[in-house]
């Protein structure tokens with residue numbers, strides 16, 4: 001599959017937990033995540049986000065995040081990545097779930113984005 | 123004209139001020155944030171100090187870039203991508219042979235605004251960088267310009283960052299990022315611009 005999902009949270013368990021939730025409905029969608037700082041503290045790490053991009057087998061990615069600095073580190077990682085990454089200012093759990101279930105069903109990106117639009121909260 | 127020696131002295135002085143005020147910065151970040159701004163900045167500036175230790179023969183671009191990468195990889199909070207972007211922009215601006223403070227800070231401020239999406243009045247470090255950059259452009263940076271800019275964040279309502287989730291309850295507190303930026307520019311005055 002050409003489209004994948006990346007989940008970014010300040011807390012490793014939150015990122016992993018969201019992935020557990022969405023994998024249940026998206027067994028064939030490439031999903032990776034980045035949670036916490038390099039020292040596993042609360043925060044975000046550009047290096048971890050870059051690794052999540054690289055480790056994802058898809059070359060076009062949809063990225064979802066929780067709070068402010070996650071977005072800044074995501075944007076820095078996007079500037080350095082060769083992959084096309086779409087970043088959404090949407091409610092983390094709901095939008096990652098929406099994207100996962102639609103991508104699993106083979107729905108094209110434009111239609112996925114139309115479903116994500118009302119979930120924008122930041 | 124900014125030299126490598128001055129810049130390393132400036133950043134080491136900044137690191138010392140951050141270390142001295144770690145607990146104070148954490149305290150400022152507690153009522154309107156997550157209480158980690160001092161700890162985040164100390165992690166970053168310890169890495170900056172370490173990477174600058176062998177840069178005394180490097181050019182200015184290399185010095186700023188090394189500082190930026192240390193901050194981006196070690197801070198762990200919003201201050202990492204923000205200060206990291208500021209120094210990365212200074213690295214880029216100094217590549218054109220521009221080692222004057224004015225164009226360096228102008229580039230850094232533009233980068234900060236783009237990275238965080240904040241404007242003046244949002245109760246962030248932008249509220250210190252904006253008047254300080256203007257003062258440097260006018261050759262009028264003084265300790266009072268810095269301290270007044272920091273103080274002015276107190277009555278502001280936060281529009282960006284963690285404090286924004288508190289709405290009006292963010293009023294009456296200094297912004298921690300504004301205070302740490304105040305240390306950066308106080309260190310600048312002490313080590314570079316005193317002439």
Ligand SMILES: Nc1ncnc2c1ncn2[C@@H]1O[C@H](COP(=O)(O)OP(=O)(O)OP(=O)(O)O)[C@@H](O)[C@H]1O
Nearest residue numbers: 069159162199200201238240246247282283298299
């Ligand atoms: N979008 C932004 N634009 C400009 N400055 C910001 C923005 N968000 C936060 N800041 C600044 O960063 C400071 C907080 O830095 P700190 O290192 O504590 O990050 P944090 O908010 O704890 O990050 P995180 O949300 O990742 O935990 C604030 O006081 C403010 O000056």
Ligand SMILES: [Mg+2]
Nearest residue numbers: 155156158159
């Ligand atoms: Mg904080």
